[in-house]
Every structure is written in C-alpha cells, then in structure tokens.
Amino acid sequence: MTLMALFWVLIPLFVGVLFIGLYRNLFAKLAAIFGASGRFIPFGSVNAAALGQAYVDEVVLQRRIRPRGRLPWARHMLISWGFSVLFTFDVLTAVFTKYLPSEPFMPGHPGWLFLKLGLNLSGMVLLVGLLIALGRAVTTASTEEAKFNDTPGTVFLLLVVVTGFIAEAMHFANLPSDPRRGWALLGHWLAETIRGGAPYGASYSVFWIAHALLASAFLAYLGWSRMIHVFAAPLGRLFYAQPALREAKVRGVMEELLRPRVERS
Amino acid sequence: MGQKGWLFDINRCIGCHACTVACATWNGTDSVFWRPVATIERGTYPNVVLRNLSMPCLHCADAPCMQACPVKAISKRASDGVVLVDQATCIGCTLCFWACPFGVPKIGPEGKMSKCTYCDNRPDGLPRACEEVCPTKAIVSGDLETLEPIARQRGGERVGGPARPALFLVR
Numbered sequence: 001m002t003l004m005a006l007f008w009v010l011i012p013l014f015v016g017v018l019f020i021g022l023y024r025n026l027f028a029k030l031a032a033i034f035g036a037s038g039r040f041i042p043f044g045s046v047n048a049a050a051l052g053q054a055y056v057d058e059v060v061l062q063r064r065i066r067p068r069g070r071l072p073w074a075r076h077m078l079i080s081w082g083f084s085v086l087f088t089f090d091v092l093t094a095v096f097t098k099y100l101p102s103e104p105f106m107p108g109h110p111g112w113l114f115l116k117l118g119l120n121l122s123g124m125v126l127l128v129g130l131l132i133a134l135g136r137a138v139t140t141a142s143t144e145e146a147k148f149n150d151t152p153g154t155v156f157l158l159l160v161v162v163t164g165f166i167a168e169a170m171h172f173a174n175l176p177s178d179p180r181r182g183w184a185l186l187g188h189w190l191a192e193t194i195r196g197g198a199p200y201g202a203s204y205s206v207f208w209i210a211h212a213l214l215a216s217a218f219l220a221y222l223g224w225s226r227m228i229h230v231f232a233a234p235l236g237r238l239f240y241a242q243p244a245l246r247e248a249k250v251r252g253v254m255e256e257l258l259r260p261r262v263e264r265s
Numbered sequence: 266m267g268q269k270g271w272l273f274d275i276n277r278c279i280g281c282h283a284c285t286v287a288c289a290t291w292n293g294t295d296s297v298f299w300r301p302v303a304t305i306e307r308g309t310y311p312n313v314v315l316r317n318l319s320m321p322c323l324h325c326a327d328a329p330c331m332q333a334c335p336v337k338a339i340s341k342r343a344s345d346g347v348v349l350v351d352q353a354t355c356i357g358c359t360l361c362f363w364a365c366p367f368g369v370p371k372i373g374p375e376g377k378m379s380k381c382t383y384c385d386n387r388p389d390g391l392p393r394a395c396e397e398v399c400p401t402k403a404i405v406s407g408d409l410e411t412l413e414p415i416a417r418q419r420g421g422e423r424v425g426g427p428a429r430p431a432l433f434l435v436r
Contacts, residue, residue, distance in 0.1 A: 029333050033329075033333055034363070065376065148352075228356070235358070236357075249368045253368060254305060258303070258316045258317075260436055
C-alpha cells in the first residue's frame with residue numbers, strides 16, 4: 001500500500017473515531033442526563049438574552065479563564081480562536097479549490113491570496129498560543145501547577161501546525177518566487193528562507209502527508225481526551241447560564257425532599 | 266470502613282446557615298457554597314411552616330455525576346465511598362450538575378466544578394465542619410451503618426432513587 005493510499009484510508013477512519021468519541025463521551029451522556037432529569041427542566045423558559053450573554057462570555061471572550069491571569073487567558077484565546085479560524089479557512093480552502101473550484105480561488109488570484117492570508121494568520125495566532133502553552137509546561141514541569149497542563153494535547157497540535165507551515169514553505173520554495181505570495185506571511189517567509197535547498201520533492205510529500213494525517217488524527221483525539229472540552233464546555237455552560245433552568249431543577253428536588261412524611265404517605 | 270454519608274433532621278434545622286458558613290470557611294471555598302440551605306415555605310397564613318434542607322454532596326452509591334463526566338474527573342474513593350473531583354482534569358462543562366439528581370455540583374469562579382469533599386482534609390476524630398457547628402444536631406455524619414439506627418430512632422428513612430444517595434432524612 002502506498003503512502004497516499006494509506007492516507008485516504010486513514011482520514012475517514014480518524015473522522016469516524018472523532019464521531020464515535022463524541023457520541024460515546026458526550027452525546028450519549030447528554031441523552032441520559034436529559035432523559036432522566038428533563039421533567040425538572042422547563043425548556044420553555046429558556047432566556048434568550050442570558051443565552052446570548054453566555055455565548056459572548058464563554059465562547060467569544062472566555063471570561064471564566066480571565067481570573068486565572070492574563071497569560072492563561074491570552075494563551076487560551078490565541079489557541080481557541082487560532083484553531084477555530086484555521087479550521088474554518090481549511091474547510092473554505094477545500095471547498096473553493098478542490099470540491100467546487102472557481103476561478104477567483106485558483107493559485108495567484110485574489111480569493112486564493114485571501115485564503116492563504118487567513119490560513120497563515122490564524123496558524124500564526126495558534127502557533128503563538130501553543131508556544132506560550134509549551135513554555136508554561138516547561139516552566140511549571142516540577143510544580144503543583146503542572147497537573148493543570150494538557151501537554152500531550154499541546155505537543156500534538158503544535159506538530160500539526162509546524163508540519164503545516166513546513167509543507168507549505170517547501171511547496172512555495174519548489175515554485176518560482178512570486179511576491180504576491182507575501183500574503184502567505186510565515187509560509188512565504190519560510191519558503192524564501194529555505195529556497196536555497198529547493199527543490200524539495202520527496203520531503204515535501206512526506207511533510208504534507210504527515211501534516212494531513214496528524215491533523216486528522218488530532219480531530220479523532222478531540223473526542224477521546226480532555227480536548228473534548230472544545231465541544232462539551234461551551235454546550236454545558238450555555239445551559240448552566242440559564243438561571244431559570246438551574247433553579248427549576250434544584251427547586252423540584254428540594255420540594256420533594258422537604259415534603260413532610262405525612263403528606264408523602 | 267463503609268460508605269460515608271449523612272443524616273439530616275429537617276425537624277431540627279432552624280435555618281441558621283451555620284453549616285454553610287463553617288463549610289465554606291473550613292474548605293476555603295470563598296463565595297462557592299458546598300452546603301447551601303434551601304428553604305421552602307408551605308401553607309397559608311396563619312398556618313405557615315418553613316422547612317429547611319441543608320444540602321451537600323450526598324456521595325451517591327451510583328453517582329450519576331461520575332457517569333456523566335466526559336473526562337473521568339470524578340471518582341469514588343474505594344475506602345469510604347466519598348465522591349471526589351480532580352480539579353486538574355475537570356473541564357467545567359457542568360454535565361455533572363445536570364446529571365446530579367440534586368443539582369449539587371457548583372461551578373467556581375475559575376470555571377471548575379467543586380463540591381463537598383466530606384472534609385477530607387479534617388484531622389481524624391473531628392466531626393465534619395458542618396456537623397460540628399450545627400447548634401441543633403440536625404446534621405450527623407458517619408458510616409451508613411452507624412447512621413441507620415439513629416435515623417430509625419428519630420423516625421427517618423434513607424432517601425431512595427437509582428443513584429442511592431448516602432442520606433437519611435428525618436422529616
């Protein structure tokens with residue numbers, strides 16, 4: 001089996017593992033929870049304003065991390081937003097250049113340059129966040145704080161990002177120099193730096209496939225590790241930010257427990 | 266050692282919240298209360314009755330919070346059945362709160378779940394902080410086997426349900 005054939009087998013496998021992980025570790029649990037306690041929770045009283053506020057606080061600004069300090073908050077914001085925007089641009093790139101190819105998004109055209117800018121900018125934001133996280137992992141290695149670090153997740157994602165930048169730089173370095181690729185920021189800068197060693201035939205393929213496999217494996221990893229918080233935390237916090245639902249759940253239980261014995265029999 | 270648990274006597278509770286304060290002070294939980302007191306007003310004037318229930322984690326035998334946690338941050342200590350949360354692993358998703366039949370888990374200012382640890386940092390021989398300060402002895406802690414005769418004597422019973430909470434209630 002060639003490396004490329006293996007790649008096409010492994011990608012859907014990894015995506016499948018992600019969905020199995022999400023089903024087993026999140027959706028099945030949610031179904032059990034709301035199946036058991038749904039009677040206490042009046043979904044009709046969902047407060048839209050509180051929902052909006054929770055979305056801004058938990059997802060957009062991630063305020064609950066702020067009390068831990070500026071650096072942890074900045075690190076989480078960089079990683080979270082870098083990853084989300086990068087993923088979005090990855091999907092857009094696949095759609096506009098592979099599955100629904102259109103002229104403005106072909107190499108060298110404005111749409112393509114825009115995609116490259118988005119990919120590189122978000123990738124750089126993610127890279128900075130991951131380097132801060134790695135720095136923290138190193139500096140707190142022998143302290144009590146170390147248990148709060150997700151070093152395997154950080155290293156895994158860092159490998160995805162670094163192989164991505166290297167693969168892109170090798171790809172650009174294999175082509176004639178073009179100043180318009182300056183929109184590709186770090187990818188372009190790296191390409192110009194390593195241009196002397198071009199062409200990178202086989203090593204480019206290795207890095208590209210390694211990047212694609214690592215990225216897919218990381219998606220699978222999301223459903224089976226602490227990284228599941230990417231899905232679980234915003235979802236749970238949006239519900240938790242509904243005071244009426246919370247109070248209704250607790251109040252129903254308390255009323256039942258506080259009912260005098262005579263009334264119950 | 267057997268399963269640790271609680272006995273709570275609703276008829277003795279005067280709603281003074283001393284247990285809430287003692288718990289927060291001993292455990293240093295600041296503004297997060299692991300043992301809040303719920304008050305229900307029943308009846309109509311002039312026949313009004315206030316009933317209070319001080320509600321910590323009930324360290325359920327089949328803790329639903331533990332089953333709901335997507336990252337296995339909640340565990341049950343084999344030696345005494347106390348349900349504990351690993352703060353480092355917790356991702357603050359609140360699924361435990363929704364899974365808990367009593368809505369016990371609390372989310373702290375840092376977004377992590379926290380709840381009663383059965384005062385696991387208390388020196389041996391001392392009662393739980395809440396039990397120690399209760400002026401009417403409405404709270405009693407200990408092994409379920411020890412609590413059962415006291416509950417029977419006071420006319421109480423073990424709270425039922427699939428989670429099998431470690432609580433005897435006198436009402």
